Amino acid sequence: MAKRYTRVIHWFRRDLRLTDNTALLAACEAAEEVVSVYVLSHWAKEHPWTGTKRQLFLCQCLESLSKNIDHLQGALVIREGEALAELTKLINETNAEAVFFNQDVDPFGKKIETQLAEHLDIPVHSHQDSSLHGPGEVLKGDGTPYRVYTPYSKRWLPLPKTSPGGKPKTLRSSLTVNSLPLPTLEHWQLDSDSSDCLEGGEKAARARMREALSSRISTYDSFRDVPSASGTSRLSQDLRWGTISIRELYQNARSCGSPQYLKELAWREFYFQILHHFPEVLHCEFNPDWRGLPWFTPDEKFEAFKKGETGFPIVDAGIRELLTTGFMHNRVRMIVAMFLTKDLHLDWRLGEQFFMQHLVDGEIASNNGGWQWSAGTGADAAPYFRIQNPWSQTKRFDPKGDYIRTWVPELIDVPEKSLQAPPEDGLPIARGYHSPILDHAKERQVTLTLFKKHRAERS
Ligand SMILES: Cc1cc2nc3c(=O)[nH]c(=O)nc-3n(C[C@H](O)[C@H](O)[C@H](O)COP(=O)(O)OP(=O)(O)OC[C@H]3O[C@@H](n4cnc5c(N)ncnc54)[C@H](O)[C@@H]3O)c2cc1C
Incomplete structure (x- = not known):
C-alpha cells in the first residue's frame, strides 16, 4: 500500500517500547522511514521531584530502546532541551513531513502537545496509548466526569478494550542524524546505588510481566495486601514509563482469574481522568x-x-x-x-x-x-x-x-x-x-x- 509520507518523526515520551506502541505503529504504517527521537528535558536539573532512581531507570530504558531500534534498522536520536525547539530543529535537519507521538496524561505534557499543534507547520499526529480508555471515553450518563471510583469502575470494566497491536518490522531510517550520547547518571551529576532497584527497559519489563502473569496475578486477591509477600505484579514503573503496553497487560491478565487486579488497573485510569478533568488537584484539595x-x-x-x-x-x-x-x-x-x-x-x-x-x-x-x-x-x-x-x-x-x-x-x-x-x-x-x-x-x-x-x- 502506498505510504502517505516519505519520512516522519516518532517522538518517544512515556512509551519507551516497540511492542504495541500506538503512535509508533501508526508512524510506520504511514511513512517509508521513521526517525526516532527522545528529548531529555531540563526538568532533571531544575525539578526537585525527579529523583536519582527514576533517572537511572530512564537511562536504562533508553539504552534498551536504542538497542531495540538498532535491530529495526533505525537509530534513537537523543536531544536535550525544550521539546518544541528540539523537534523543530530535527524536522529541519531531516525534512520530516509529520510528527507522531503518544499523548501524555498530565498537564505538563499536554501543554507541550498544544505548543506543537500550534507552532509546527507540518501535521502532528497524537495518539491515546497509555490507558485503555481516554478521559473523555468514560463519562457519566449526563456527560460529566466521575468523581467516585466505584461507579467509574462499573462503567470502565465492561467497556470493550482495544486489542494490542504488534511490533514494527522496520523503521528503515537511512539518515545519519546528530545525537547526544545515551544519558547516564553522570549527565545529571547524580550517583546512585542501583543494586536493589528493578532494571529498566522493555526486555526486563517483559520478563517481569511474564512472571506476574504466570504467578503473582492469579494469587493477587489473596496476597496483594501482604507487604512481605511478592503478592502484587510489580509492574507500576513499567506502566509509568511505557515499557509494557497496558493493552497487552490487560488482555493477558483477564485470563488470570483476578477480578481485583483488573479493578486496580481501573484505579490508575480513574486518577488519570481526575487529573484530566480537575487539574486543580495538583495545587489544592479535590474536596x-x-x-x-x-x-x-x-x-x-x-x-x-x-x-x-x-x-x-x-x-x-x-x-x-x-x-x-x-x-x-x-x-x-x-x-x-x-x-x-x-x-x-x-x-x-x-x-x-x-x-x-x-x-x-x-x-x-x-x-x-x-x-x-x-x-x-x-x-x-x-x-x-x-x-x-x-x-x-x-x-x-x-x-x-x-x-x-x-x-x-x-x-x-x-x-x-x-x-x-x-x-x-x-x-x-x-x-x-x-x-x-x-x-x-x-x-x-x-x-x-x-x-x-x-x-x-x-x-
Ligand atoms: C500515597 C500513595 C501514592 C501512590 N503513588 C503512586 C505513584 O506515584 N505511581 C503509581 O503507579 N502508583 C501509585 N500509588 C498506587 C499503588 O501504590 C501502586 O500503583 C502500586 O503499589 C504499584 O505496585 P504494583 O505494580 O505491584 O501494583 P499492583 O497491585 O500489581 O497493581 C497493578 C497496577 O495497577 C495500578 N494501581 C494499583 N493500585 C493503584 C492505585 N491505588 N492507584 C492508581 N493505580 C493503581 C498500578 O499501575 C499498578 O502497577 C500510590 C498509592 C498511594 C497510597
Missing part, C-alpha cells in the same frame, strides 16, 4: 471543604519521617524500602501517607513531593490521588475520621513482622508483639532503634478536632 486546612509546620519529626526514624516500625520499614529500592508496597504507602497527614498533621503536598522524588513509578495522577485519598481530601477519599492505626495495621498485614525486619535490621530479633503496640515504658524496643516520636491515640484526636473545627468555621 473544597478541606481547602485551607491549617496543616502543621514541618519540624524535626518530618526529618525523622524522611529518614525512616519515627520509631513506628511499619512506617520506618516503608520509608526505608522506598529509599533503598525506589518502591513501596501499596498497603504501606497508605499507612505512611496517613501517618504524615493524620499523625504528623503535615500537608499531603509534602508527602506527595517526597514520594515523587523517590518512587521509580512516580506517576503524577496516581501519586496525587493516593495522597489526597489518604489525607481524606481527595476524590472518593477515605473520610477524614477513618484514620489507620500503624500498630493495628502491622498486626493485620505484617503479623509476623517479616516485612519490617527486612527493612529495619535493628528489629531483627524483636518479638512480633513488640512491633504491634507502642512500648509501654516508652523505651526503644531494640538497641539503635528509636522510641516512637509521637503518641498515635493523642494525634488521632488532634486530627479529628482539626478537621471538625475547620468544617465548622467554613459552614
Whole structure:
C-alpha cells in the first residue's frame, strides 16, 4: 500500500517500547522511514521531584530502546532541551513531513502537545496509548466526569478494550542524524546505588510481566495486601514509563482469574481522568471543604519521617524500602501517607513531593490521588475520621513482622508483639532503634478536632 509520507518523526515520551506502541505503529504504517527521537528535558536539573532512581531507570530504558531500534534498522536520536525547539530543529535537519507521538496524561505534557499543534507547520499526529480508555471515553450518563471510583469502575470494566497491536518490522531510517550520547547518571551529576532497584527497559519489563502473569496475578486477591509477600505484579514503573503496553497487560491478565487486579488497573485510569478533568488537584484539595486546612509546620519529626526514624516500625520499614529500592508496597504507602497527614498533621503536598522524588513509578495522577485519598481530601477519599492505626495495621498485614525486619535490621530479633503496640515504658524496643516520636491515640484526636473545627468555621 502506498505510504502517505516519505519520512516522519516518532517522538518517544512515556512509551519507551516497540511492542504495541500506538503512535509508533501508526508512524510506520504511514511513512517509508521513521526517525526516532527522545528529548531529555531540563526538568532533571531544575525539578526537585525527579529523583536519582527514576533517572537511572530512564537511562536504562533508553539504552534498551536504542538497542531495540538498532535491530529495526533505525537509530534513537537523543536531544536535550525544550521539546518544541528540539523537534523543530530535527524536522529541519531531516525534512520530516509529520510528527507522531503518544499523548501524555498530565498537564505538563499536554501543554507541550498544544505548543506543537500550534507552532509546527507540518501535521502532528497524537495518539491515546497509555490507558485503555481516554478521559473523555468514560463519562457519566449526563456527560460529566466521575468523581467516585466505584461507579467509574462499573462503567470502565465492561467497556470493550482495544486489542494490542504488534511490533514494527522496520523503521528503515537511512539518515545519519546528530545525537547526544545515551544519558547516564553522570549527565545529571547524580550517583546512585542501583543494586536493589528493578532494571529498566522493555526486555526486563517483559520478563517481569511474564512472571506476574504466570504467578503473582492469579494469587493477587489473596496476597496483594501482604507487604512481605511478592503478592502484587510489580509492574507500576513499567506502566509509568511505557515499557509494557497496558493493552497487552490487560488482555493477558483477564485470563488470570483476578477480578481485583483488573479493578486496580481501573484505579490508575480513574486518577488519570481526575487529573484530566480537575487539574486543580495538583495545587489544592479535590474536596473544597478541606481547602485551607491549617496543616502543621514541618519540624524535626518530618526529618525523622524522611529518614525512616519515627520509631513506628511499619512506617520506618516503608520509608526505608522506598529509599533503598525506589518502591513501596501499596498497603504501606497508605499507612505512611496517613501517618504524615493524620499523625504528623503535615500537608499531603509534602508527602506527595517526597514520594515523587523517590518512587521509580512516580506517576503524577496516581501519586496525587493516593495522597489526597489518604489525607481524606481527595476524590472518593477515605473520610477524614477513618484514620489507620500503624500498630493495628502491622498486626493485620505484617503479623509476623517479616516485612519490617527486612527493612529495619535493628528489629531483627524483636518479638512480633513488640512491633504491634507502642512500648509501654516508652523505651526503644531494640538497641539503635528509636522510641516512637509521637503518641498515635493523642494525634488521632488532634486530627479529628482539626478537621471538625475547620468544617465548622467554613459552614
Ligand atoms: C500515597 C500513595 C501514592 C501512590 N503513588 C503512586 C505513584 O506515584 N505511581 C503509581 O503507579 N502508583 C501509585 N500509588 C498506587 C499503588 O501504590 C501502586 O500503583 C502500586 O503499589 C504499584 O505496585 P504494583 O505494580 O505491584 O501494583 P499492583 O497491585 O500489581 O497493581 C497493578 C497496577 O495497577 C495500578 N494501581 C494499583 N493500585 C493503584 C492505585 N491505588 N492507584 C492508581 N493505580 C493503581 C498500578 O499501575 C499498578 O502497577 C500510590 C498509592 C498511594 C497510597
